Amino acid sequence: MTTKDATTEKTVPKSIHIDFLDQSSDDSNLEDSNTLAKEYTLDIPRIPSVELPLHVSGRPESVTKAVSMCGGIDKIKEMLKKSTDPEVENYLELYLNDMKTKDGTENSFFNEHPIIGKPVPYRDSSVVLKVVMPKGTMKKHEGNIQKSLASLHSKDYKITPVAVVDNTIKFREMSDFQYRLDNVPAANEYVQSFGSLEWQNIKQLVDSVPDNDTMPQENISNLIFNRGLKSPSSDYQLPPPPRLSMIGFPHLYKYKKNPLAVKKADGVSEVKGSYIKNYQLFLHTLGDDVKIPLQPHKSLQNDYKIAKETNIYPGTKESSKFYESLEECLSILEQLFEKRPIWIKRHLDGIIPKRIHHTLKIALALITYRFTMGPWRNTYIKFGCDPRSSKEYAKYQTEYFKIERKLLSSQTVRKNIPKLNEPVFESNIPGDIDTRFRFDGKQIPWYLMLQIDMLICEPNVAEVYDKVEYLETPNEITGWFSELDLVKIRRIVKYELGCLAQGNLDFNKYKLKYFKTMQYVKESLINEKDIKESQAVDADGDIDMDNDSNGNKGDNNKSKEITPGDIEDEDDDDNGIIAGEVDEDALDAEESDSNDNIRIADAMEDEITQSKENFDLSSANFQDVVARIMESDPETAKRLQAELEGFVNINKI
Template sequence: MTSKEISTEHPLPKSIHINFLDQSSDDPNQTNSNILAKEYTLDIPRIPSVELPLCVSGRPESIAKAVSMCGGINKIKDMLKKSTDPEVENYLELYLNDKDNKNDGGSSFFNEHPIIGKPVPYRDSSVVLKIVMPKGTMKKHEGNVQKSLASLHSNDYKITPVAVVDNTIKFREMSDFQYCLDNVPAANEYVQSFGSLEWQNIKQLVDSVPVNDTKPQENISNLIFNRGLKSPSSDYQLIPPPRLSMIGFPHLYKYRKNPLAVKKADGVSEVKGSYIKNYQLFLHTLGDNVKVPIEPHNNLQHDYKIAKETKIYPGTKQSSKFYESLEECLSILGHLFEKRPIWIKRHLDGIIPKRIHHTLKIALALITYRFTMGPWRNTYIKFGCDPRLSKVYAKYQTEYFKIERKLLSSPTVRKNIPKLSESVFESNVPGDIDTRFRFDGKQIPWYLMLQIDMLICEPNVAEVYDKVQYLDTPNEITGWFSELDLVKIRRIVKYELGCLAQGNLDFNKYKLKYFKTMQYVKESLINEKDIKESQAVDGDGDIDMDRESNENNTNDKEFKDITESIIDEDEDDDNGIIAGEVDEDALDVDESDSNENILIADAMEDEMTESKEDFDLASANFQDVVARIMESDPVTAKRLQLELEGFVNINKI
């Protein structure tokens, strides 16, 4: 549900233009014309929206009811205004039942709790289009917009962008179970007494409760129930708990237990550590009006100042020596960010020593900020460094690649894909990025979120990179690069990654030549006339040549066949690889920084944490337990091994 009445106060960015390929023509002889449609500017109003887990129709009554369930239009407006302030924690409550309307399923006594909706500003932007078409077209095609447009000539409809939705409140909690208690005697007694706020009714209920009943359990058999009360079998005579589900969100897959949680001998669990907040600074847009931060969050500065004075970081204990480790980490990061102002955290994981790695997020928040969108998304950027000001920062832009599930279903492909099993490891290049993160065309990198300078180790990508023409100013999509140059790089990397995943190291040189010499972002814009003309000039069949003679004798027909086959394929033959768009599920939890709270051990013992992480006492056998005891007390372990043959289940004793 989107309301035009609600508006945010962000300044508008510079104009962004969009156009659509119009393949229709009034000329019957021009069957495959490639005409660009009218260009539209996105210098249009920015509006917020509320994404509801409800079926809301366009009828005013339906919209009014949905607004009422959220607390009213004023409540929604207030939440949307607050959502643009990163310092304010806010949410919107959605009640699924109308308590004031019994005829519509409401109840005078209900155990309902609301679903919490939280704002997601600047993260999901979408364009609201106004489509005008002849009356009755939508009804004829059962409300299907795509079929309706396909049935019309381009002159019979009009599409205009009217707004951009850049601030959305989303509801992701489970709705849980709801119970109507209208026919429950105990609930009715409460409503008629305390619910009525009448003193006489309240006094009558209190007086009906026995005084000084020393043995209430003996009266259970004497209780009299009203058997004549007709109530549906779905109504329970016991008041249900406020919440039946103990969690607001479903558990995620690949769940891992807290490595600092330990269970004592008496069975009581405890966490030997504390949680501290990292206060990482984020920028949500690349607009010219946004200034890059030059210092950390105020709260983080306050905590760090206290730590320097007391030598104990707030929220940690002196025994953990967190402050000393943090200072060492800051010293290392200082040198690293002098050499390279923009880093991916995964690369830093292999450089920061394992014994102080738990301080990395706090250290990064003290010296860097991050973009949540654009070409430098998911990188850590040194305070004061603005990658929008100089082309030298183009090489630090990030590109995303993912191997599709259809390839991963093959055991051979899974065997060819290297995995970085440990979150903390040691780089094979001391003080620098591990070579296994780089793409050289000979092996699949450890991590498929790659900065541009991690790609130019591959000769074909380097050839394209050396000839790029940088833009005068960067944009939110391609940064400093033109779209065509990025498409060339992506096509080369996608093709080679797909080959490597399938164990093919013999790349097709004609395909690579074609990718390097593409003239258009979409291959469908290349017509046969362009190909023939370029081939008539160039004996090698290259599309983009300087019309110079070439001494190499290339098989002209083979290149022509391959070129035509590429054009005949889908516009973006991914070769089993997805590129360009961020896949949130593929990003590591550490990169996404979805949890601002960091767990810090009271006494950081990495070896003990590692060994305990995969050890489950409930499923461990006798030898597993003895082996674990052997790590800390070899003498006792040997004695147990000699004297005991195994364990007996306590239930069988």
């Protein structure tokens, strides 16, 4: 964020919401309460950035010092340039110490280690705004840009987007205590002798060391230390540890123990397995200059080549039979990607057999690549397949829908939403996508990241889809579709999902007709007469969520006339359904495929045996018991899971 106070510019490391309307309490000053904020094009320069864990002021000397701590501007430019290459692993080193002694010489002694920063290209884009306001406004409000803007009329300041930050190097490592050894005699002697690489200095140091005691262990118990003497803080003669923290990154709150670590009957812990690297290829933009990968990462090719020659995949043991399972998984995937070149991994989870599912991530990395943004985000695309090349790939674009928390607060709604808790399951259609992933207007799908062809089972969506006019070239926002066509589809799905979540299967046909015949993306541009001709006078298709504790409905259940204002408000509410806004938690779980190493058990049977030995019925929950029953009697387990909700304490029966 760049702000300009008269002739002075300042950098504010905050993101704010800016209302372009007059925020005065006097509504008479507003010509139109429904006036839209001014739109700005984002066809502006893309710039990189470095996010430092430092307090950097706007003074040139402060910026210069921060840059030098990262190795200089040339080093930063080199790292930012490399970060766009998916096959190059690189990082930037930030030294908290200036690495120089008092006389100005370089000093990299002992634990003056750097913090590692890694690039995150195209994942956390942000807009740099230039804010111009009257001189003295920022000073009057103590540099607070929000208060400064709130105190001004909209005509008294100007806000302009000047750049988009789409490539950022971030430092997420923990910073621990480090010791400066400038005043330590032993450290200075080392730097001046061995550090200088001058033989004369080294020889002088060696000659100054007294003869070594050949038996230093003798009489050690008779040594007397004078604890009363206070040593100065600068007299630190022992070399400090290289690092004080045992881990580079702090643990997440959702920390999980190593699933391969088991505890034997004698209480001894043992890790029965290993980890192997997942080299999934990612593309970070849909630009014309981006070339579609034709083969997997070079390191993955090398691992696979070794596995073919030795029948053992690198990082696994022969007993795990990982390579044999991987070959079987690849054979199945090759057939699936011949029929359908773009898949969502959740759909594949139900097709790949459970006994070889642990090889799926490696197998996908061997035959597919992924986009981190755009209409095909969160999908696996066959090598050589370019979804930008033909309109036939439009049906594989993804749309995301999310049920809001305010809706999920209802017990009734939670019961109406199906859950797929098992990471590995069996599709109800052998070799194809489970029907419960499709949206037909009669049930809520298992997974709300839906490809377009998973939506056209619903008649109203299919009606819009059949009339779609594709764009000449796809864009990063709507792909092959026009914005209006996607808005129509999203509106229909959001409305019906909201109704289904509330247990209402009787959709309002007038609302659906309105959604299908929309002429503009923004309803405020629609002629009021056209709206009234295409909609009903009541909205009883919705179920009122404002019920009291006894289930009685409030006044909001009464019929009322729908106005353009209601339609506009409904865009924000939409029956408690959000569309187009990606749930970062869901994506983190899905996209962790590229970040996490793959866990491989050395011997699956041993692991199952150990888990059975450690199973404690007194502490197991309902799902644990069902999972145990599933191993020997799947039919009974499924019946129990469907008919029972959990355990009841015997004292409460």
